[in-house]
Amino acid sequence: MVIGLIETILNRNKEIAFSFDLELFEQQSQRAHMKRLAIDTCIAFLGRTISQSEFRVKDGSNLIKDELYYRLNVRPNKNMTSSTFWETFVHKLVYDNEGLIIQADDGDLLIADDFEHNEYAVYEDTFTNVMVKDFTFKRLFPQSKVIHLRYRNERLSPLIDSIFADYGDLFGKLLNSHKRKNQLRGTVDIESNKAKDDETMAKLQSYINKMYKAFSENDIAIVPQQPGFKYNETSSNKGSTSGLSVDEINKVTDGFLNQVAMALGIPLTLISGSMADVEKHTKNYMKFTVNPLTKKLQDESNVKFFTMDEYLAGKRIEIKTMSYQSIFELATSIDKLVSSGAFTGNEMRLEAGYEKSADPKLDKHYITKNYQEMDTDEGGENK
Template sequence: MGKNEAIEFSYDLDLLHETSNKTYMKKWALNTSINLIARTISQTKFEVLDKGVKDETSVTYYKLNVRPNTDESASTFWQRVIRKLILDNEVLIVVTDTKDLIIADDFEREEYALYDDIFKHVKVDDYEFERNFKMSDVIYLTYSNESITSMVEGLFADYGELFGRMIANKKLENQIRATLAMDGTVPMNKDSQAKIQDFVSKAYEAYSTNDVAIIPVRKGYTYEEHSKSTTSKTTSVDELSKVPTELLKFVSRSLHIPVGLILGETADIEAMTDNYMKFCITPILEMITDELNAKWFSEKGYKEGKRIKAISIDAYDPIQKAEAIDKLIASSVFTVNQVLDMFGYPPSEDADADKRVITKNLQSVKEVSESSLKGGENNEDRPQ
């Protein structure tokens, strides 16, 4: 188009606006879902059992429930474990010589078919361990076949652009549009360009900072506003909120969290919570306890009754379930010790706790059979 000062000047007015992807929306959706899971699991209590008896004096119990390492509480530690597990699809926990549990920030895994895999270049913050770790010496957890972040990456590329455009359109709805016409006789030089730019800047400042603005126009210039057509469809705030909500729903479904629970809905909250614990939390806890039992106890020790058991926040409350407990024992379906085990309590040493009883008199099945369920002092007086 050739060298033209007027064209150069038009590019200096910054008339173009770049639409940006709203990356914070993806981070919000992921953090909302992952934090819910992390907070739930951080409230889990790990019991160390030896032949069915709880051992709360062992180092293992202290590390799992009180202080895994010198810098973190158990709650903070398990929240970090779950966040890294879901975001990175794997997490490596190293057991140091002092029995501290440390979450590795970076590592390299060397896989073998018939021998233990080897973890090399294990790093925690800026510190790198000088030795390698065998699979049998560490706690290694994997979440699924594919990382959740890679799953939402493609979806977010579309949702982020859509959300960015909707926000841009919302901003432009009530934007003042104007043109400044110049008389052809006005010379176009650096001095006149500076005056025009000064006029545009003052007009923008007047409209953006005052409810009423009066703009003086010099001879040779014509200032004209162009209002947007009122017939065009505008973007409502509700439409803007639907986009991040839909992304949040996708992430929550991918993590097996009921949508109503993550959105704070109160209808049928008990069923949603039960669904959440059964299909989201319990599988993760099972994976953690299986790994802990496999790495901290030998096969012989496990068969002898040494194991770690996770008690989640949805554990049965014996007071709330008192009526159900009575029916389970009184109907001879379960023994007292079996019910105690359901509620996470140690077994009773009373010999009768392993007997099946029936009726509310809590008689043994043998006693009931011998008494032939007599209903009065003289069974012969009962009508046939």
């Protein structure tokens, strides 16, 4: 009944109907692009870091370069390089909170785009309906034959969605407010002797559209007056420079990005490119974010590629992450460790990320400093 009454009033007075057609209220946008930008920025940053790691297949202290080494570090499958492969896997692992790698009949390592995880209490978990791109495997994959990781105990997406609910609302309101800051507003007077029928209203709307186009597309616009139509500008902020700035909108975007980065354990200074305390933040990022993730991947790889007897005999996979310091920056520290006799040259080479040298001299301990034992007066030189 209420709707019918409104329609009756609008039909009687076309001026009121015309004012409703202007759509003065705009529906709020979800601003989903801000969410995608923040998530993709953080996950891609973490993925690029992991993709620079080296998967070392070792037998004791010896580095083995076999087919497994080649697939993990060079060409996992026919369509991907190792860097692209691991970056893609980290993206799926973090975004979906679960990642699955299967091995095809020809030995290729494939990242599953979708799968069903069948969990059991005392039996081995299985994976069915494993989909890679547009192909679905019909067979069942047991847990012992795949690389399967969870990123964290709970999914990250509900947390990010709840954060975005507030930031997205604020971002949308600030953006709309900024759009209205210098918006042109005006009224059009119609002479009383002009008939306000549909034809007249159509001409009026066409006139307004032409004025809007002239103002929006030209720095200087001259609009001729129409007989019976008079345009009056009523913008309250005409000539004013006060109001919302773009920096305030950017602060909201940075605030949401900061929350997502915090959830992933990534210092915002590294993402934003700030030069303040880069080494300190990089060290914390590698220690508390990258290394725990590579430890998960390393443990899972050792379980799936080697038996318990092989692992205990010294066969294993070690993941060497990217170094944020060069050997030239570590030269003084390496010299002190070797010259004090605490470590051999080969031990330092392995710690710095290089293979052992075949020179037997680098397996010996040397003391090149004038050290002496406590509670003795004898120095390092013979008296």
